[in-house]
Every structure is written in structure tokens, then in C-alpha cells.
Amino acid sequence: MEGNRPRPVKRIWVQQVAVDVEVLRTRLNRACARPDGLDPQLQVVAEGVGKHLDLAQAAAFRHDPLPGRLTNWWRGVLVEAAHRNMHAAQLLLVHLYDDDELCAEIPLAVARARATLHREDVRQTTVHALEAESPSALLRHRVRRLLSDSFAAVDTQHSQLRNFRNTVLLAALLIFSLVAITTIVVALEPDVMPLCFPNEVVLSPTPDDSAVTQQRGFNCPTGAGVEGPTPGDVLIVALIGLLGGALAASVSIRHLKGTIAPYNVPAALAMLKVPLGAFTAILALVAVRGDFVPGLTALDSQEQILAYALVFGFAQQLFTRLLDQQVQTVLQGLPSKDTADDPPPPPVIAHDSRSHPH
Numbered sequence: 148m149e150g151n152r153p154r155p156v157k158r159i160w161v162q163q164v165a166v167d168v169e170v171l172r173t174r175l176n177r178a179c180a181r182p183d184g185l186d187p188q189l190q191v192v193a194e195g196v197g198k199h200l201d202l203a204q205a206a207a208f209r210h211d212p213l214p215g216r217l218t219n220w221w222r223g224v225l226v227e228a229a230h231r232n233m234h235a236a237q238l239l240l241v242h243l244y245d246d247d248e249l250c251a252e253i254p255l256a257v258a259r260a261r262a263t264l265h266r267e268d269v270r271q272t273t274v275h276a277l278e279a280e281s282p283s284a285l286l287r288h289r290v291r292r293l294l295s296d297s298f299a300a301v302d303t304q305h306s307q308l309r310n311f312r313n314t315v316l317l318a319a320l321l322i323f324s325l326v327a328i329t330t331i332v333v334a335l336e337p338d339v340m341p342l343c344f345p346n347e348v349v350l351s352p353t354p355d356d357s358a359v360t361q362q363r364g365f366n367c368p369t370g371a372g373v374e375g376p377t378p379g380d381v382l383i384v385a386l387i388g389l390l391g392g393a394l395a396a397s398v399s400i401r402h403l404k405g406t407i408a409p410y411n412v413p414a415a416l417a418m419l420k421v422p423l424g425a426f427t428a429i430l431a432l433v434a435v436r437g438d439f440v441p442g443l444t445a446l447d448s449q450e451q452i453l454a455y456a457l458v459f460g461f462a463q464q465l466f467t468r469l470l471d472q473q474v475q476t477v478l479q480g481l482p483s484k485d486t487a488d489d490p491p492p493p494p495v496i497a498h499d500s501r502s503h504p505h
Contacts, residue, residue: 160409164207164229168200171236175200178243189243196239203232223309226409227302234298241291249287253277256293263300270296308410315415315470323422329429330385337376342384342432343367344446368456371449384432384456385425391460392424399464399471412474420467424460431459 175196179185185193205211206228209219219225244252257274264271270293277289333340343365364372368383396417432455435446446452 160226161207161229164203164233167233168204168207171196171233171240172200174240175236175243178240181245185243192239192242196236196243199232199236199239203229203236206232221313223306223410227306230305231302234302238291238295238298241287241294244287246283249283249290252290256290256297259297260293263297263304305410308412311474312410312412312415315412315419319415319419319422322419322426326385326422326425326429330381333381334378337378337380340381340429340433341376342380342429342436342452343373343376344436344452346372366446366449366452368449368452381429383453384428387453387456388425388428388460389421390424391428391457392421392463395424395461395464395467396420399467416467416470416474419470420463423463423467427463428456428460431462432456 175193179193202211206225209225212224212228241249241252254274257272257277260271272289272293277286277293329340344367346364346366364374365376367373367376367380368387369377369379399420400413400417432452435455446455
């Protein structure tokens with residue numbers, strides 16, 4: 148749109164949209180500059196392509212629509228508007244291709260369909276089946292239909308990815324709230340959920356060589372040999388658990404591969420792991436104190452209590468690891484949403500160097 152000049156942004160998906168829009172606009176200008184010109188019907192199509200490109204650029208640079216920051220981030224309004232308008236422009240642009248450009252588009256359309264549609268989907272087709280299509284007008288419509296189905300599948304997958312991210316963030320917020328409420332309540336009333344263990348001291352052996360122990364205070368997260376639970380015990384355990392959760396988040400992010408999707412699901416998972424670390428640390432120490440964990444007895448020192456809190460905070464990785472694997476699987480199978488510069492590779496069988504002796 149005239150007057151809507153792009154402003155500097157830091158979001159990488161906006162830069163991708165800006166590049167794709169310029170590439171598609173160049174293709175449009177090239178089609179309009181043919182010596183024989185465009186008939187009235189194709190001129191209408193060309194105007195439609197230009198309008199969709201303007202709308203895609205306006206959405207990417209937050210000119211139109213204008214939702215609130217939180218609304219846009221949560222619902223992905225601008226992301227979806229930008230990419231859906233680019234998809235619409237790409238589909239209309241098929242009608243402006245000449246015969247050679249249309250034939251060149253066939254392998255890419257088939258590859259995108261294979262990357263997005265299920266292998267048993269009846270809409271799947273092959274390069275040879277499309278190339279054998281006659282007349283050419285029908286071929287043009289079939290290519291457009293195949294691209295439309297592929298883009299619809301990509302948009303659906305990205306919507307599911309955004310919903311998954313939002314669910315993870317809601318879970319992180321819920322767990323953080325529970326940890327905060329628990330910390331406040333226990334800090335006000337430490338005896339409600341004591342996180343201390345008896346400080347047992349071994350006395351001199353008796354004549355029959357049997358050891359005698361005597362309790363002298365408690366070992367708590369805030370100190371050893373204290374008289375009883377203190378308000379700072381749960382705060383220290385929660386803090387150590389947060390550190391364990393942060394360590395687990397760092398480990399999981401290190402193993403996750405990057406993604407070009409506009410929704411940062413790995414970061415949402417990392418935000419879940421941190422409060423979950425505090426959550427598991429508090430509950431695990433309560434379970435140990437209640438002799439619920441087999442093989443674990445009373446912890447003997449303040450240092451041991453803190454060490455177990457750190458271990459339990461990191462141990463939530465055992466549960467969230469399945470989420471990490473699921474997210475990585477989804478991201479690896481997710482095609483790019485851009486339409487011009489990063490299409491999937493054409494369905495050509497690659498030569499495996501291992502199958503050919505040197």
C-alpha cells in the first residue's frame with residue numbers, strides 16, 4: 148500500500164515475508180510486461196495478486212490489521228494474515244504463468260504436496276501425471292488446486308503449532324501460580340509443610356556396641372541444627388528448584404534444532420521447565436520427608452537437602468523429555484510458510500554415495 152513504508156523490525160518472519168513479497172511482486176511485474184500484454188480477465192487476476200501482496204506486507208509491518216500486542220502474539224493475527232495473503236497471491240499468480248513457467252512449477256507443486264499432505268491422501272499426484280495433463284488450461288487449474296491444498300495443510304499445521312504453544316504457556320503460568328501460592332502460604336505458616344529433617348547425632352557406643360542416636364534440632368534448607376521450620380525454607384527450596392529447571396531447559400534447548408516457524412515452541416517449553424523445577428523440588432522433598440520414596444531416609448545436612456532440591460528440580464526433565472521429542476518431530480516435518488524463496492526440494496531421487504563404490 149502506498150504510504151505504508153516498512154519500518155525496522157527484529158522479527159525474523161517479517162523479514163522473510165518482506166523478501167517473499169518482493170519476489171512475488173517481481174514475478175507479477177514480469178508477467179504484466181509481456182509484449183502481447185494481458186487480456187482483461189488476466190488483468191483482473193494481476194490486480195488481485197497486487198492487492199494480496201499489499202495486504203501481506205501491511206500485516207507483516209503491523210499496518211493492517213492493528214490488534215493489540217498481546218492479542219496478536221497469542222492469536223497470531225498478523226502472522227496468519229501475512230502468510231495467507233501471500234498464499235493467495237501465489238495461487239492467483241499461477242494463472243499468469245506462461246507454458247514454460249507452468250511446467251517448471253509442476254515439480255515444486257508436487258514436492259510441496261508430498262511434504263504437507265498425507266501419503267495416502269487422494270489429492271496426492273505425481274509429476275508425470277501432471278505433465279500428461281491435457282489441455283494446458285486444465286493443467287493450470289490442477290496445479291493451482293494442488294498448491295491450494297498444500298498451503299491449506301501448512302496453515303492448519305501452523306495453527307495447531309500455535310495452539311500447542313499457547314497450551315504449554317498456560318500450563319507454565321498455572322504451575323508458576325501454584326508454586327507462588329504454595330510458597331506464600333508455607334512461608335507464612337512453615338509448620339503446614341515442613342521441609343526439615345531431624346538432626347540425629349550419634350552418641351558414644353553402649354557396652355553392647357550398639358550405636359545410640361539423639362535428635363538435636365532439625366536440618367532445614369536455611370540451616371543445620373535449628374529449632375524448627377522457618378519461613379525461608381520453602382523459598383530456598385523453590386529457588387534451588389528453579390535453578391534445576393533452568394538447567395534442564397538449557398540442556399533441552401541445546402539438543403533442539405532451530406526452526407523457521409513463526410511460533411517459538413522450544414522457548415515455550417523452556418518457560419514451562421523452570422517453574423516445573425520448583426514444583427517438583429518442593430513436592431519431592433515432602434515425599435522424602437514422609438518416607439514415600441523408597442531407599443531415601445532422613446537427609447543428614449543442609450547441604451544434602453539443597454543438593455536433593457537441585458536434583459529434583461532437574462529431574463522434571465524425565466517427564467518433559469517426551470514433550471521435547473514430540474515438538475522436535477513436529478518441527479522437523481513442518482514445511483516453511485514462505486512461498487517464494489524456500490520451497491521444498493523437487494521429488495528427485497538423490498544419489499546415495501554409499502551405494503556407489505569409489
